[in-house]
Amino acid sequence: EAQVTQNPRYLITVTGKKLTVTCSQNMNHEYMSWYRQDPGLGLRQIYYSMNVEVTDKGDVPEGYKVSRKEKRNFPLILESPSPNQTSLYFCASSLTGGNANVLTFGAGSRLTVL
Amino acid sequence: AQKITQTQPGMFVQEKEAVTLDCTYDTSDPSYGLFWYKQPSSGEMIFLIYQGSYDQQNATEGRYSLNFQKARKSANLVISASQLGDSAMYFCAMRTSGNQFYFGTGTSLTVIP
Numbered sequence A: 001e002a003q004v005t006q007n008p009r010y011l012i013t014v015t016g017k018k019l020t021v022t023c024s025q026n027m028n029h030e031y032m033s034w035y036r037q038d039p040g041l042g043l044r045q046i047y048y049s050m051n052v053e054v055t056d057k058g059d060v061p062e063g064y065k066v067s068r069k070e071k072r073n074f075p076l077i078l079e080s081p082s083p084n085q086t087s088l089y090f091c092a093s094s095l096t097g098g099n100a101n102v103l104t105f106g107a108g109s110r111l112t113v114l
Numbered sequence B: 001a002q003k004i005t006q007t008q009p010g011m012f013v014q015e016k017e018a019v020t021l022d023c024t025y026d027t028s029d030p031s032y033g034l035f036w037y038k039q040p041s042s043g044e045m046i047f048l049i050y051q052g053s054y055d056q057q058n059a060t061e062g063r064y065s066l067n068f069q070k071a072r073k074s075a076n077l078v079i080s081a082s083q084l085g086d087s088a089m090y091f092c093a094m095r096t097s098g099n100q101f102y103f104g105t106g107t108s109l110t111v112i113p
Helices: none
Strands: A004-007 A010-013 A019-025 A031-038 A042-051 A054-057 A076-078 A087-094 A109-113 B003-005 B010-014 B019-021 B024-026 B032-039 B046-052 B064-069 B074-079 B088-096 B101-103 B107-112
Touching: A004 A087, A010 A019, A019 A031, A019 A087, A019 A109, A031 B101, A042 B088, A042 B101, B003 B088, B003 B101, B010 B019, B019 B107, B024 B074, B032 B064, B032 B074, B046 B064, B046 B074, B074 B088
Parallel strands: A010 A109, B010 B107
Antiparallel strands: A004 A019, A019 A076, A031 A042, A031 A087, A042 A054, A087 A109, B003 B024, B019 B074, B032 B046, B032 B088, B064 B074, B088 B101, B088 B107
16 A cells, blocks of 8 residues: 555653654655644645755754655654654655645654653 | 645535635745645545646546636635535645645634534
8 A cells, every 4th residue: 555654653752852753655756755733833844855865944944854865764853852843743755746746644643742 | 935825714614515715825936736635633634636837727626626816826625515524624735846845724624414
């Protein structure tokens, strides 16, 4: 089944404890991206990647890192999480080559930082 | 500045009636794509419909249609014959030629039996 898989789905952590949210897709998509969803703010793009070793900042990259060492994986790293990073996070992927390429989303990862 | 605006935080519609969810966008990019996604209470993001900036005709997908008015920079979603399962949050989104995505704040739709 074509899908984007995120782990963990739920995580409670404490301020300053480094964490990584993994994202993997099995559709051979070049484009991968991360979003955070907060009430009243919709989804905001954190980082995106057009292909292996190519990453770019989205609208809200502060406090996050990403890497794209393999085409299928795009982990989101929070080096020193803070309570304002408590949010619902989505990973998504698509083909590139045109604006028509639809994002396929993962199921979401709910992160709470105490 | 690139932006998507959804001005209706919540909408109600009677079952079997049609409903329009508003979306306006702002971009100076001549090439862009507009999308609508549905997020049910279970949380997943479901793609509904796409409209390209150069498309001459409004997109349709089953009961969903996109009312694209380029000069007004609007891309409203029309859902015909509403069903109880249509109750969800709906997000309008824009993909720029630079491959950034912008989402609106969403509209919560409730279908009343």
